[in-house]
Amino acid sequence: PVHSRRKTSSRQAFTATPFRLLVLTILQNEVVRHIETTLARSLFNCDESAAYAGTALAFRDRLVIDWNKTQQNQTFADPKRVYYLSLEFLMGRALDNAMLNVGLKDVAKEGVQDLGFRMEDVISQERDAALGNGGLGRLAACFLDSLASLNYPAWGYGLRYRYGIFKQEIVDGYQVEIPDYWLDFNPWEFPRHDITVDIQFYGNVRKYQDENGKQVSVWEEGEIVQAVAYDCPIPGYQTATTNNLRLWSSKAASGEFDFQKFNSGEYESSVGDQQRAETISAVLYPNDNLERGKELRLKQQYFWCAASLYDIVRRFKKSKKAWREFPNQVAIQLNDTHPTLAIPELQRILIDQEGLEWDEAWSIVQKTFGYTNHTVLPEALEKWSVPLFQHLLPRHLQIIYDINMHFLQYVERNFPKDRDMLGRVSIIEESQPKMVRMAYLALIGSHKVNGVAELHSDLIKTTIFKDFVKIYGPDKFANVTNGITPRRWLHQANPRLSELVASKLGGYDYLKDLTLLHKLEKYVDDKDFRKEFQEIKYANKLRLAKYIKESTGVSVNPSALFDIQVKRIHEYKRQQLNIFGVIQRYLAIKAMSPEERKKLAPRVSIFGGKAAPGYWMAKTIISLVCAVGEVVNNDKDVGDLLKVIFLEDYNVSKAEIIVPASDISEHISTAGTEASGTSNMKFVLNGGLIIGTCDGANIEITREIGDENIFLFGNLSEDVEDLRHAHVYGNYEVNGDLQGVFNAIQQGKFGDANRFSALVSSVVEHGDYYLVSDDFDSYIKTHAVIDEAYRDQETWLTKCITSVARMGFFSSDRCIDEYAETIWNVEPLKPKETNGSA
Numbered sequence: 031p032v033h034s035r036r037k038t039s040s041r042q043a044f045t046a047t048p049f050r051l052l053v054l055t056i057l058q059n060e061v062v063r064h065i066e067t068t069l070a071r072s073l074f075n076c077d078e079s080a081a082y083a084g085t086a087l088a089f090r091d092r093l094v095i096d097w098n099k100t101q102q103n104q105t106f107a108d109p110k111r112v113y114y115l116s117l118e119f120l121m122g123r124a125l126d127n128a129m130l131n132v133g134l135k136d137v138a139k140e141g142v143q144d145l146g147f148r149m150e151d152v153i154s155q156e157r158d159a160a161l162g163n164g165g166l167g168r169l170a171a172c173f174l175d176s177l178a179s180l181n182y183p184a185w186g187y188g189l190r191y192r193y194g195i196f197k198q199e200i201v202d203g204y205q206v207e208i209p210d211y212w213l214d215f216n217p218w219e220f221p222r223h224d225i226t227v228d229i230q231f232y233g234n235v236r237k238y239q240d241e242n243g244k245q246v247s248v249w250e251e252g253e254i255v256q257a258v259a260y261d262c263p264i265p266g267y268q269t270a271t272t273n274n275l276r277l278w279s280s281k282a283a284s285g286e287f288d289f290q291k292f293n294s295g296e297y298e299s300s301v302g303d304q305q306r307a308e309t310i311s312a313v314l315y316p317n318d319n320l321e322r323g324k325e326l327r328l329k330q331q332y333f334w335c336a337a338s339l340y341d342i343v344r345r346f347k348k349s350k351k352a353w354r355e356f357p358n359q360v361a362i363q364l365n366d367t368h369p370t371l372a373i374p375e376l377q378r379i380l381i382d383q384e385g386l387e388w389d390e391a392w393s394i395v396q397k398t399f400g401y402t403n404h405t406v407l408p409e410a411l412e413k414w415s416v417p418l419f420q421h422l423l424p425r426h427l428q429i430i431y432d433i434n435m436h437f438l439q440y441v442e443r444n445f446p447k448d449r450d451m452l453g454r455v456s457i458i459e460e461s462q463p464k465m466v467r468m469a470y471l472a473l474i475g476s477h478k479v480n481g482v483a484e485l486h487s488d489l490i491k492t493t494i495f496k497d498f499v500k501i502y503g504p505d506k507f508a509n510v511t512n513g514i515t516p517r518r519w520l521h522q523a524n525p526r527l528s529e530l531v532a533s534k535l536g537g538y539d540y541l542k543d544l545t546l547l548h549k550l551e552k553y554v555d556d557k558d559f560r561k562e563f564q565e566i567k568y569a570n571k572l573r574l575a576k577y578i579k580e581s582t583g584v585s586v587n588p589s590a591l592f593d594i595q596v597k598r599i600h601e602y603k604r605q606q607l608n609i610f611g612v613i614q615r616y617l618a619i620k621a622m623s624p625e626e627r628k629k630l631a632p633r634v635s636i637f638g639g640k641a642a643p644g645y646w647m648a649k650t651i652i653s654l655v656c657a658v659g660e661v662v663n664n665d666k667d668v669g670d671l672l673k674v675i676f677l678e679d680y681n682v683s684k685a686e687i688i689v690p691a692s693d694i695s696e697h698i699s700t701a702g703t704e705a706s707g708t709s710n711m712k713f714v715l716n717g718g719l720i721i722g723t724c725d726g727a728n729i730e731i732t733r734e735i736g737d738e739n740i741f742l743f744g745n746l747s748e749d750v751e752d753l754r755h756a757h758v759y760g761n762y763e764v765n766g767d768l769q770g771v772f773n774a775i776q777q778g779k780f781g782d783a784n785r786f787s788a789l790v791s792s793v794v795e796h797g798d799y800y801l802v803s804d805d806f807d808s809y810i811k812t813h814a815v816i817d818e819a820y821r822d823q824e825t826w827l828t829k830c831i832t833s834v835a836r837m838g839f840f841s842s843d844r845c846i847d848e849y850a851e852t853i854w855n856v857e858p859l860k861p862k863e864t865n866g867s868a
């Protein structure tokens with residue numbers, strides 16, 4: 031049956047070495063065996079999904095061998111480990127990455143070709159693992175890749191959501207959310223039914239004095255939910271190190287359901303208990319940069335923190351070391367405040383269960399944790415109501431009060447004159463109801479707090495954590511500028527560019543040390559290199575154009591300037607500024623003579639991104655983009671000069687097609703609001719230029735690539751406060767061009783104006799909080815500069831190549847080394863043997 035599907039075209043490749051032929055045969059046999067036995071399918075009706083499954087299982091077998099060895103090696107050497115706690119891991123697809131890291135992708139490609147399939151089609155059968163919202167979750171995924179690639183002994187801990195981030199459909203120009211049930215077939219996870227932890231909720235605390243007169247607290251009663259571990263192998267690139275991502279799934283503690291209830295006829299309620307337990311890990315909260323204080327979310331957080339800490343402590347205790355050694359063996363990084371409960375939980379384990387004194391326990395806790403802040407937006411800072419806390423986690427609330435008491439006593443001693451300070455820095459906000467400020471708890475319970483880009487790390491010290499800089503001194507605060515993994519975001523997403531770079535740099539070493547890219551600058555004037563670089567960009571645009579045609583029905587000219595903004599839809603990210611700019615361009619084109627139109631460079635404005643289901647303004651932005659596209663794309667006067675596209679369901683695997691295809695991408699947040707941004711790095715690394723504000727990592731990108739290679743515009747973060755003030759208290763007038771845009775909307779040029787009125791009034795009536803009107807002029811002017819620059823293709827190309835060559839700093843490998851050195855104090859552990867995977 032295999033032979034009947036064999037294509038002659040792949041036969042030439044068989045002229046390779048006998049060893050290669052052997053590996054090919056073995057791999058192919060493994061794929062076939064999995065299809066026939068593991069999946070119980072006949073090769074006669076083997077479709078792409080079966081080919082994917084067989085290939086995935088064959089590679090999984092290889093990963094598992096390295097994974098077991100890595101874990102054995104780490105258990106034996108027992109070095110200090112890193113635990114990365116994140117409620118989100120936006121992993122995307124695993125097969126391509128597994129093939130790259132195992133190092134047999136070419137052989138596998140030949141193998142599946144021989145079975146009658148194209149590797150691209152096989153790869154695209156896989157569903158994204160989309161257990162995250164946006165940048166924060168994708169950062170966690172890049173970090174896991176780097177940790178393994180650099181041989182750090184590290185574990186990720188998260189939740190195994192049954193439903194990942196929803197799938198987005200656009201129906202009549204509006205976003206509709208479809209549940210993402212992704213677990214039908216997931217060969218990349220291993221259930222560990224033997225690794226379970228009982229997690230307690232509710233109940234009450236009983237205090238008594240033991241025989242030595244010591245106060246003892248017992249957390250009693252309440253209800254128990256069971257956490258079950260699911261493990262996913264995380265392979266490193268060109269190393270046998272394969273780390274573990276452990277995701278917890280919830281189920282009823284009493285097994286399937288309560289038999290007693292079941293037998294006594296309470297069938298429904300016994301199933302109900304089971305369902306209630308399973309609800310905890312059922313669904314990812316779909317908010318980005320927003321916290322809504324829901325009880326189930328707090329339950330998720332405690333469930334995951336408690337299970338992870340139990341696991342970490344159990345591993346430590348096997349070593350029989352003294353407790354004071356704990357911070358020398360364990361570094362726990364908190365990805366935002368979501369895992370902050372791990373702090374009172376560790377304190378509880380140490381004092382209530384292990385019998386340590388408060389001070390000794392607290393010093394261990396502080397040395398163990400590090401906290402990464404990802405936003406200064408007030409609506410994103412987590413606060414939990416004290417009554418809710420009291421109900422769900424009574425013992426933890428007491429511990430938090432005790433932490434707060436010790437902390438406030440310290441502050442009082444050191445700042446006796448600043449009486450207001452105590453109220454400002456207290457973990458408990460004296461509101462109605464009282465609230466627990468999780469960011470303060472995370473900061474107080476950690477030895478280091480870091481921001482994710484220089485500007486952001488400076489801002490947290492002057493805004494949300496200002497008082498804490500006085501209290502602890504500046505050394506508690508650090509910056510680790512974000513990065514991205516070049517394996518996925520260059521090699522995998524853009525194989526031709528990766529190959530071109532390798533051909534000039536003498537191999538793929540740059541994928542392990544991205545700073546080697548600087549050697550490309552030598553070739554910036556090399557005719558052949560330039561030509562190939564340009565051809566690759568064109569091919570990537572062609573691929574995206576094809577995808578746009580398939581998914582939206584709109585034909586776009588692949589020679590047009592592709593202008594892309596893909597990210598979560600948020601007012602602070604200012605997709606509304608972009609679409610207002612597009613409308614302004616449309617109106618300008620309509621007003622031009624045919625001669626003038628001929629001089630204009632054709633453009634395709636591409637948008638993509640999800641709006642949180644409850645974020646009405648963000649959904650309105652999407653519908654405006656779609657409405658503008660509807661009009662512009664069908665206007666005969668405009669033709670190729672402007673197309674407006676909204677790409678449905680932006681996710682990691684789509685980003686891998688979109689990112690390599692930009693000429694310009696947009697990173698245009700109101701200055702001081704985007705902590706870092708990471709797609710900005712991805713686009714530049716793939717040979718696109720960017721238009722951006724002086725915000726987040728744009729600033730460092732500019733420093734690295736040179737300000738002649740980036741299109742910056744807009745007000746600076748230090749002016750934002752005054753500008754906002756002027757909107758509220760001054761008499762502010764919207765300037766002419768933007769008013770023209772608003773008039774067009776209000777005249778109904780894009781359909782019923784009422785649909786979009788909130789977008790207009792947020793600027794003209796409600797204080798323009800995101801400073802759209804303040805930046806509009808400079809935004810439009812900068813786009814004119816871009817048009818002009820794009821006309822000169824040679825200079826443009828020079829900018830692109832130079833920028834790529836200077837992007838070495840933004841590898842997540844560099845980030846991870848910085849965390850390891852300045853925050854975790856951990857060393858890599860070399861794998862015992864490379865097992866042929868290098």
Ligand code: GPK
Pocket residue numbers: 163164165166167169317318319320366404405410482512704705706707708726
């Ligand atoms: C920050 F606070 C949050 C959040 O809830 N979700 C999220 O994705 C992002 N982020 C920032 O908005 C980005 O600027 C940053 O690059 C990313 O986290 C990673 O640090």
